[in-house]
Amino acid sequence: MNSIICxxxxxxxxxxxxxxxxxxxxxxxxxxxxxxxxxxxTGKTVVVSVHLEAKTAYLATVLHKAGAEVIVTGSNxxxxxxxVAAALAEDGLIVYAKHGCTEEEYFxxxxxxxxxxxxxxxxxxxxxxxxxxxxxxxxxERLLGGTEETTTGVNRLRGxxxxxxxxxxxxxxxxAYCKYLFDNRYGTGQSTWDGIMRTTNLTVxxxxxxxxxxxxxxxxxxxxxxxxxxxxxxxxxxxIKAIEAVFDGFEVMPMEKAAETGDIFVTLTGNKDVIRxxxxxxxxxxxxxxxxGHFDVEINKPELEALAVRHSEVRHNIExxxxxxxxxxxxxxxxxLVNLAAGDxxxxxxxxxxxxxxxxAAKYILNNAKNLENRVYVLPHEVDTNVAAIKLHSMGYxxxxxxxxxxxxxxxx
Numbered sequence: 274m275n276s277i278i279c280x281x282x283x284x285x286x287x288x289x290x291x292x293x294x295x296x297x298x299x300x301x302x303x304x305x306x307x308x309x310x311x312x313x314x315t316g317k318t319v320v321v322s323v324h325l326e327a328k329t330a331y332l333a334t335v336l337h338k339a340g341a342e343v344i345v346t347g348s349n350x351x352x353x354x355x356x357v358a359a360a361l362a363e364d365g366l367i368v369y370a371k372h373g374c375t376e377e378e379y380f381x382x383x384x385x386x387x388x389x390x391x392x393x394x395x396x397x398x399x400x401x402x403x404x405x406x407x408x409x410x411x412x413x414e415r416l417l418g419g420t421e422e423t424t425t426g427v428n429r430l431r432g433x434x435x436x437x438x439x440x441x442x443x444x445x446x447x448x449a450y451c452k453y454l455f456d457n458r459y460g461t462g463q464s465t466w467d468g469i470m471r472t473t474n475l476t477v478x479x480x481x482x483x484x485x486x487x488x489x490x491x492x493x494x495x496x497x498x499x500x501x502x503x504x505x506x507x508x509x510x511x512x513i514k515a516i517e518a519v520f521d522g523f524e525v526m527p528m529e530k531a532a533e534t535g536d537i538f539v540t541l542t543g544n545k546d547v548i549r550x551x552x553x554x555x556x557x558x559x560x561x562x563x564x565x566g567h568f569d570v571e572i573n574k575p576e577l578e579a580l581a582v583r584h585s586e587v588r589h590n591i592e593x594x595x596x597x598x599x600x601x602x603x604x605x606x607x608x609x610l611v612n613l614a615a616g617d618x619x620x621x622x623x624x625x626x627x628x629x630x631x632x633x634a635a636k637y638i639l640n641n642a643k644n645l646e647n648r649v650y651v652l653p654h655e656v657d658t659n660v661a662a663i664k665l666h667s668m669g670y671x672x673x674x675x676x677x678x679x680x681x682x683x684x685x686x
Contacts (some may be wrong), residue, residue: 316338
Protein backbone atom coordinates (compact mmCIF):
# COMPACT_ATOMS: atom_id res chain seq x y z
CA MET A 274 0.00 0.00 0.00
CA ASN A 275 1.19 3.50 -0.77
CA SER A 276 1.91 6.04 1.93
CA ILE A 277 -0.37 9.01 2.50
CA ILE A 278 1.81 12.01 3.29
CA CYS A 279 1.89 15.71 2.49
CA UNK A 280 4.79 15.97 0.03
CA UNK A 281 7.60 13.49 -0.72
CA UNK A 282 9.84 16.36 -1.85
CA UNK A 283 10.16 17.39 1.83
CA UNK A 284 12.17 14.24 2.55
CA UNK A 285 15.67 15.84 2.50
CA UNK A 286 14.71 18.12 5.39
CA UNK A 287 13.29 15.15 7.30
CA UNK A 288 16.46 13.11 6.74
CA UNK A 289 18.51 15.92 8.28
CA UNK A 290 16.32 15.94 11.39
CA UNK A 291 16.55 12.17 11.77
CA UNK A 292 20.33 12.22 11.26
CA UNK A 293 20.64 14.91 13.94
CA UNK A 294 18.82 12.91 16.63
CA UNK A 295 20.67 9.74 15.62
CA UNK A 296 23.87 11.30 16.98
CA UNK A 297 22.28 11.90 20.39
CA UNK A 298 20.56 8.54 20.92
CA UNK A 299 23.45 6.17 21.74
CA UNK A 300 21.36 3.79 23.86
CA UNK A 301 18.89 3.13 21.06
CA UNK A 302 21.81 2.88 18.65
CA UNK A 303 23.42 0.20 20.80
CA UNK A 304 20.22 -1.80 21.12
CA UNK A 305 19.39 -1.22 17.45
CA UNK A 306 22.74 -2.65 16.35
CA UNK A 307 21.95 -5.90 18.18
CA UNK A 308 18.40 -6.07 16.80
CA UNK A 309 19.69 -5.41 13.28
CA UNK A 310 22.42 -8.06 13.55
CA UNK A 311 19.90 -10.63 14.79
CA UNK A 312 17.15 -9.45 12.41
CA UNK A 313 14.85 -9.81 15.38
CA UNK A 314 11.63 -8.66 13.71
CA THR A 315 11.98 -10.38 10.33
CA GLY A 316 8.58 -11.36 8.99
CA LYS A 317 6.71 -9.25 11.54
CA THR A 318 4.56 -6.17 10.98
CA VAL A 319 4.79 -3.37 13.51
CA VAL A 320 2.38 -0.43 13.62
CA VAL A 321 3.76 2.67 15.34
CA SER A 322 1.30 5.37 16.40
CA VAL A 323 3.43 7.90 18.26
CA HIS A 324 3.96 11.65 17.76
CA LEU A 325 5.55 11.67 14.33
CA GLU A 326 8.72 13.70 14.66
CA ALA A 327 12.42 12.88 14.32
CA LYS A 328 12.90 10.73 17.44
CA THR A 329 9.87 8.59 16.67
CA ALA A 330 11.08 8.28 13.10
CA TYR A 331 14.41 7.01 14.32
CA LEU A 332 12.73 4.35 16.47
CA ALA A 333 10.71 3.27 13.42
CA THR A 334 13.91 3.13 11.37
CA VAL A 335 15.61 0.93 14.00
CA LEU A 336 12.71 -1.55 13.87
CA HIS A 337 12.73 -1.45 10.06
CA LYS A 338 16.47 -2.24 9.94
CA ALA A 339 15.79 -5.12 12.35
CA GLY A 340 13.61 -6.73 9.70
CA ALA A 341 10.12 -5.46 10.49
CA GLU A 342 7.59 -4.12 8.05
CA VAL A 343 6.89 -0.84 9.80
CA ILE A 344 3.73 1.22 9.34
CA VAL A 345 3.84 4.65 10.95
CA THR A 346 1.04 7.05 11.76
CA GLY A 347 0.78 10.02 14.08
CA SER A 348 -0.88 10.14 17.49
CA ASN A 349 -1.79 13.84 17.30
CA UNK A 350 -2.68 15.87 14.18
CA UNK A 351 -0.59 18.87 15.21
CA UNK A 352 2.56 16.97 16.22
CA UNK A 353 3.19 15.32 12.85
CA UNK A 354 6.12 16.85 10.98
CA UNK A 355 5.53 16.46 7.25
CA UNK A 356 9.20 16.41 6.28
CA VAL A 357 9.91 13.59 8.74
CA ALA A 358 6.95 11.62 7.41
CA ALA A 359 8.28 12.10 3.88
CA ALA A 360 11.75 10.89 4.87
CA LEU A 361 10.34 7.67 6.30
CA ALA A 362 8.24 7.06 3.21
CA GLU A 363 11.27 7.62 0.98
CA ASP A 364 13.17 5.03 3.05
CA GLY A 365 10.57 2.34 2.40
CA LEU A 366 8.42 2.57 5.50
CA ILE A 367 4.67 2.98 5.04
CA VAL A 368 3.39 6.25 6.48
CA TYR A 369 -0.14 7.55 6.97
CA ALA A 370 0.15 11.01 8.47
CA LYS A 371 -0.23 14.69 7.63
CA HIS A 372 0.24 17.71 9.85
CA GLY A 373 -3.04 19.45 10.68
CA CYS A 374 -5.26 16.64 9.43
CA THR A 375 -8.88 16.64 10.52
CA GLU A 376 -10.10 14.28 13.24
CA GLU A 377 -11.83 12.23 10.54
CA GLU A 378 -8.58 11.95 8.58
CA TYR A 379 -6.65 11.11 11.73
CA PHE A 380 -8.82 8.09 12.48
CA UNK A 381 -8.81 7.12 8.80
CA UNK A 382 -5.01 6.95 8.98
CA UNK A 383 -5.15 4.81 12.12
CA UNK A 384 -7.54 2.46 10.38
CA UNK A 385 -5.34 2.23 7.28
CA UNK A 386 -2.43 1.33 9.54
CA UNK A 387 -4.49 -1.43 11.15
CA UNK A 388 -5.40 -2.75 7.69
CA UNK A 389 -1.88 -4.21 7.68
CA UNK A 390 -2.91 -6.63 10.47
CA UNK A 391 0.07 -5.98 12.76
CA UNK A 392 1.87 -8.48 14.94
CA UNK A 393 2.94 -5.74 17.35
CA UNK A 394 1.60 -2.23 18.03
CA UNK A 395 3.40 0.70 19.63
CA UNK A 396 0.67 3.04 20.84
CA UNK A 397 0.70 6.55 22.34
CA UNK A 398 -2.45 7.50 24.20
CA UNK A 399 -4.47 4.38 23.47
CA UNK A 400 -6.31 5.23 20.26
CA UNK A 401 -5.00 2.15 18.43
CA UNK A 402 -5.99 -0.08 21.34
CA UNK A 403 -9.43 1.54 21.45
CA UNK A 404 -10.03 0.80 17.77
CA UNK A 405 -8.82 -2.78 18.17
CA UNK A 406 -11.35 -3.26 20.96
CA UNK A 407 -14.26 -1.68 19.09
CA UNK A 408 -14.56 -1.24 15.33
CA UNK A 409 -11.34 -2.99 14.29
CA UNK A 410 -11.36 -6.28 16.13
CA UNK A 411 -10.69 -7.87 12.72
CA UNK A 412 -7.15 -6.45 12.85
CA UNK A 413 -6.21 -8.57 15.88
CA GLU A 414 -5.93 -11.84 13.98
CA ARG A 415 -2.10 -11.79 14.02
CA LEU A 416 -1.63 -9.52 17.01
CA LEU A 417 0.83 -10.74 19.63
CA GLY A 418 0.52 -7.65 21.79
CA GLY A 419 1.86 -4.16 22.07
CA THR A 420 3.37 -1.36 24.11
CA GLU A 421 2.00 1.93 25.42
CA GLU A 422 4.05 5.11 25.72
CA THR A 423 1.98 7.40 27.93
CA THR A 424 0.38 7.69 31.35
CA THR A 425 -2.97 8.41 29.69
CA GLY A 426 -2.73 5.32 27.53
CA VAL A 427 -1.71 3.09 30.44
CA ASN A 428 -4.68 4.38 32.45
CA ARG A 429 -6.98 3.38 29.59
CA LEU A 430 -5.34 -0.05 29.43
CA ARG A 431 -5.70 -0.65 33.15
CA GLY A 432 -9.36 0.28 32.86
CA UNK A 433 -9.82 -2.43 30.23
CA UNK A 434 -7.85 -4.90 32.32
CA UNK A 435 -9.91 -4.16 35.43
CA UNK A 436 -13.09 -4.80 33.46
CA UNK A 437 -11.54 -8.00 32.04
CA UNK A 438 -11.99 -6.65 28.52
CA UNK A 439 -8.36 -6.41 27.41
CA UNK A 440 -8.01 -8.66 24.36
CA UNK A 441 -4.22 -8.95 24.14
CA UNK A 442 -1.14 -8.40 26.32
CA UNK A 443 0.28 -4.89 26.55
CA UNK A 444 3.55 -3.63 28.00
CA UNK A 445 3.21 -0.39 29.98
CA UNK A 446 6.43 1.11 28.63
CA UNK A 447 5.49 4.31 30.46
CA UNK A 448 5.85 2.49 33.79
CA ALA A 449 9.48 1.52 33.21
CA TYR A 450 11.81 3.53 35.45
CA CYS A 451 13.93 4.54 32.46
CA LYS A 452 10.82 6.00 30.89
CA TYR A 453 8.77 7.90 33.44
CA LEU A 454 11.56 9.04 35.75
CA PHE A 455 13.28 10.76 32.84
CA ASP A 456 10.82 11.25 29.98
CA ASN A 457 7.91 12.45 32.11
CA ARG A 458 10.02 14.58 34.43
CA TYR A 459 12.98 15.93 32.47
CA GLY A 460 11.52 15.52 28.99
CA THR A 461 8.14 17.10 29.67
CA GLY A 462 9.75 19.62 32.00
CA GLN A 463 12.03 21.00 29.32
CA SER A 464 9.96 20.53 26.18
CA THR A 465 6.81 22.11 27.63
CA TRP A 466 8.65 25.31 28.40
CA ASP A 467 10.46 25.16 25.06
CA GLY A 468 7.04 25.12 23.37
CA ILE A 469 5.56 27.88 25.51
CA MET A 470 8.52 30.22 25.23
CA ARG A 471 9.01 29.61 21.50
CA THR A 472 5.33 30.23 20.81
CA THR A 473 4.82 33.31 22.99
CA ASN A 474 8.26 34.99 22.95
CA LEU A 475 7.50 36.07 26.53
CA THR A 476 9.40 35.68 29.78
CA VAL A 477 8.71 33.12 32.45
CA UNK A 478 10.75 34.90 35.12
CA UNK A 479 8.55 36.82 37.55
CA UNK A 480 5.34 35.17 36.35
CA UNK A 481 2.93 33.20 38.52
CA UNK A 482 2.87 29.77 36.92
CA UNK A 483 0.06 27.40 37.87
CA UNK A 484 0.98 23.74 37.44
CA UNK A 485 -2.20 21.67 37.32
CA UNK A 486 -1.33 18.18 38.52
CA UNK A 487 1.81 17.11 40.38
CA UNK A 488 2.57 13.74 38.86
CA UNK A 489 5.94 13.12 37.26
CA UNK A 490 5.17 15.48 34.38
CA UNK A 491 3.92 18.15 36.78
CA UNK A 492 7.02 17.78 38.94
CA UNK A 493 9.23 18.32 35.91
CA UNK A 494 7.32 21.37 34.69
CA UNK A 495 7.27 22.91 38.17
CA UNK A 496 11.00 22.35 38.60
CA UNK A 497 11.81 23.96 35.25
CA UNK A 498 9.45 26.89 35.90
CA UNK A 499 11.18 27.51 39.22
CA UNK A 500 14.55 27.39 37.47
CA UNK A 501 13.32 29.98 34.97
CA UNK A 502 12.45 32.33 37.82
CA UNK A 503 8.71 31.81 38.12
CA UNK A 504 6.64 31.79 41.28
CA UNK A 505 5.10 28.32 41.10
CA UNK A 506 1.63 27.37 42.31
CA UNK A 507 0.41 23.76 42.23
CA UNK A 508 -3.17 22.53 42.15
CA UNK A 509 -3.88 18.90 43.06
CA UNK A 510 -6.62 16.47 44.07
CA UNK A 511 -4.25 13.97 45.71
CA UNK A 512 -3.24 15.04 49.25
CA ILE A 513 0.01 13.04 49.12
CA LYS A 514 1.15 14.75 45.92
CA ALA A 515 0.03 18.08 47.33
CA ILE A 516 2.20 17.58 50.42
CA GLU A 517 5.10 16.65 48.18
CA ALA A 518 4.63 19.90 46.24
CA VAL A 519 4.64 21.86 49.51
CA PHE A 520 7.80 20.09 50.68
CA ASP A 521 9.38 20.83 47.28
CA GLY A 522 8.87 24.52 48.02
CA PHE A 523 5.76 25.29 45.98
CA GLU A 524 2.51 26.97 46.97
CA VAL A 525 -0.55 24.72 46.84
CA MET A 526 -4.13 25.91 46.46
CA PRO A 527 -7.42 24.98 44.77
CA MET A 528 -7.93 25.96 41.14
CA GLU A 529 -10.74 28.32 42.15
CA LYS A 530 -8.15 30.44 43.98
CA ALA A 531 -5.23 29.86 41.60
CA ALA A 532 -7.38 31.09 38.71
CA GLU A 533 -7.41 34.56 40.21
CA THR A 534 -3.65 34.93 40.46
CA GLY A 535 -1.98 32.87 37.70
CA ASP A 536 -0.28 34.29 34.63
CA ILE A 537 0.52 30.97 32.91
CA PHE A 538 -1.48 27.78 33.43
CA VAL A 539 -0.12 24.38 32.39
CA THR A 540 -2.35 21.30 32.69
CA LEU A 541 -0.69 17.89 33.18
CA THR A 542 -3.33 15.63 34.70
CA GLY A 543 -4.52 13.23 32.01
CA ASN A 544 -8.06 14.14 33.08
CA LYS A 545 -10.75 16.31 31.49
CA ASP A 546 -12.12 19.72 32.46
CA VAL A 547 -9.46 20.63 35.02
CA ILE A 548 -9.77 24.24 33.83
CA ARG A 549 -13.40 25.20 33.23
CA UNK A 550 -15.40 28.26 32.37
CA UNK A 551 -15.95 29.20 36.01
CA UNK A 552 -12.16 29.35 36.43
CA UNK A 553 -11.68 31.35 33.25
CA UNK A 554 -14.19 33.94 34.44
CA UNK A 555 -11.79 34.77 37.30
CA UNK A 556 -8.59 34.95 35.24
CA UNK A 557 -6.53 38.05 34.63
CA UNK A 558 -6.23 39.77 31.27
CA UNK A 559 -3.60 38.20 29.03
CA UNK A 560 -3.23 34.84 30.77
CA UNK A 561 -1.72 31.93 28.84
CA UNK A 562 -3.38 28.51 28.90
CA UNK A 563 -1.30 25.52 27.80
CA UNK A 564 -1.83 21.78 28.00
CA UNK A 565 0.90 19.17 28.39
CA GLY A 566 -1.46 16.25 29.02
CA HIS A 567 -2.09 13.84 26.17
CA PHE A 568 -5.54 14.86 24.90
CA ASP A 569 -7.02 18.31 24.31
CA VAL A 570 -9.71 17.91 26.98
CA GLU A 571 -7.96 19.24 30.08
CA ILE A 572 -8.86 22.84 29.24
CA ASN A 573 -12.59 23.01 28.49
CA LYS A 574 -12.56 24.67 25.08
CA PRO A 575 -16.33 24.72 24.50
CA GLU A 576 -16.83 26.66 27.75
CA LEU A 577 -14.05 29.07 26.79
CA GLU A 578 -15.69 29.66 23.41
CA ALA A 579 -19.06 30.20 25.09
CA LEU A 580 -17.57 32.86 27.38
CA ALA A 581 -15.89 34.79 24.58
CA VAL A 582 -17.51 37.47 22.44
CA ARG A 583 -14.90 36.87 19.74
CA HIS A 584 -11.69 34.98 19.17
CA SER A 585 -8.94 34.99 16.58
CA GLU A 586 -5.36 33.90 16.02
CA VAL A 587 -3.28 36.57 17.73
CA ARG A 588 0.02 34.87 16.98
CA HIS A 589 0.93 31.61 15.28
CA ASN A 590 -0.37 28.77 17.48
CA ILE A 591 -2.09 31.18 19.89
CA GLU A 592 -5.84 31.78 19.82
CA UNK A 593 -6.98 34.86 21.72
CA UNK A 594 -10.44 34.72 23.33
CA UNK A 595 -11.88 38.13 24.23
CA UNK A 596 -14.33 38.19 27.14
CA UNK A 597 -17.24 40.67 27.37
CA UNK A 598 -15.26 43.02 29.64
CA UNK A 599 -12.29 43.13 27.25
CA UNK A 600 -10.05 40.65 29.07
CA UNK A 601 -8.13 38.30 26.76
CA UNK A 602 -7.45 34.63 27.45
CA UNK A 603 -4.81 33.09 25.21
CA UNK A 604 -4.99 29.40 24.37
CA UNK A 605 -1.81 27.81 23.03
CA UNK A 606 -1.79 25.11 20.33
CA UNK A 607 -5.57 24.59 20.41
CA UNK A 608 -5.18 23.06 23.87
CA UNK A 609 -3.23 20.14 22.42
CA LEU A 610 0.17 18.98 23.65
CA VAL A 611 2.06 22.26 23.66
CA ASN A 612 5.49 20.66 23.63
CA LEU A 613 4.75 18.85 20.37
CA ALA A 614 2.05 20.95 18.71
CA ALA A 615 4.15 24.08 19.29
CA GLY A 616 7.62 22.54 19.54
CA ASP A 617 9.81 19.56 18.71
CA UNK A 618 8.90 17.43 21.71
CA UNK A 619 11.30 15.96 24.23
CA UNK A 620 15.07 16.30 23.74
CA UNK A 621 16.75 13.48 21.83
CA UNK A 622 18.81 12.37 24.84
CA UNK A 623 15.61 11.82 26.83
CA UNK A 624 13.82 9.93 24.08
CA UNK A 625 16.95 7.81 23.73
CA UNK A 626 15.92 6.18 27.00
CA UNK A 627 12.18 6.04 26.27
CA UNK A 628 12.56 4.54 22.82
CA UNK A 629 15.23 2.10 23.96
CA UNK A 630 12.58 0.87 26.39
CA UNK A 631 10.02 0.72 23.56
CA UNK A 632 12.33 -1.30 21.31
CA UNK A 633 13.04 -3.79 24.07
CA ALA A 634 9.34 -3.94 25.00
CA ALA A 635 8.51 -4.88 21.42
CA LYS A 636 11.20 -7.57 21.54
CA TYR A 637 9.82 -8.83 24.85
CA ILE A 638 6.33 -9.16 23.34
CA LEU A 639 7.77 -11.04 20.38
CA ASN A 640 9.77 -13.48 22.53
CA ASN A 641 7.19 -14.07 25.26
CA ALA A 642 3.77 -13.69 23.63
CA LYS A 643 2.89 -17.37 24.03
CA ASN A 644 3.29 -17.13 27.79
CA LEU A 645 1.57 -13.78 28.30
CA GLU A 646 -2.02 -13.34 29.41
CA ASN A 647 -4.30 -10.52 28.31
CA ARG A 648 -2.94 -8.20 30.95
CA VAL A 649 -0.90 -5.03 31.35
CA TYR A 650 2.73 -5.86 32.08
CA VAL A 651 5.75 -3.87 33.21
CA LEU A 652 9.14 -4.76 31.76
CA PRO A 653 11.37 -6.88 34.00
CA HIS A 654 13.69 -4.81 36.19
CA GLU A 655 16.80 -6.21 34.50
CA VAL A 656 15.67 -4.66 31.20
CA ASP A 657 15.41 -1.27 32.90
CA THR A 658 18.83 -1.59 34.50
CA ASN A 659 20.37 -2.69 31.20
CA VAL A 660 19.02 0.42 29.47
CA ALA A 661 20.35 2.62 32.27
CA ALA A 662 23.77 0.93 32.17
CA ILE A 663 24.11 1.48 28.43
CA LYS A 664 23.10 5.13 28.82
CA LEU A 665 25.57 5.71 31.66
CA HIS A 666 28.39 4.16 29.67
CA SER A 667 27.58 6.32 26.64
CA MET A 668 27.79 9.40 28.86
CA GLY A 669 31.18 8.41 30.21
CA TYR A 670 30.08 7.43 33.71
CA UNK A 671 30.94 4.33 35.72
CA UNK A 672 29.42 3.02 38.95
CA UNK A 673 30.38 0.57 41.69
CA UNK A 674 29.36 -3.07 41.90
CA UNK A 675 28.47 -5.05 45.00
CA UNK A 676 30.98 -7.51 46.40
CA UNK A 677 29.94 -11.11 47.03
CA UNK A 678 29.84 -10.37 50.75
CA UNK A 679 27.58 -7.37 50.16
CA UNK A 680 25.23 -9.41 47.97
CA UNK A 681 24.99 -12.08 50.66
CA UNK A 682 24.34 -9.44 53.31
CA UNK A 683 21.44 -8.08 51.23
CA UNK A 684 20.18 -11.61 50.46
CA UNK A 685 20.50 -11.04 46.71
CA UNK A 686 21.81 -14.52 45.90
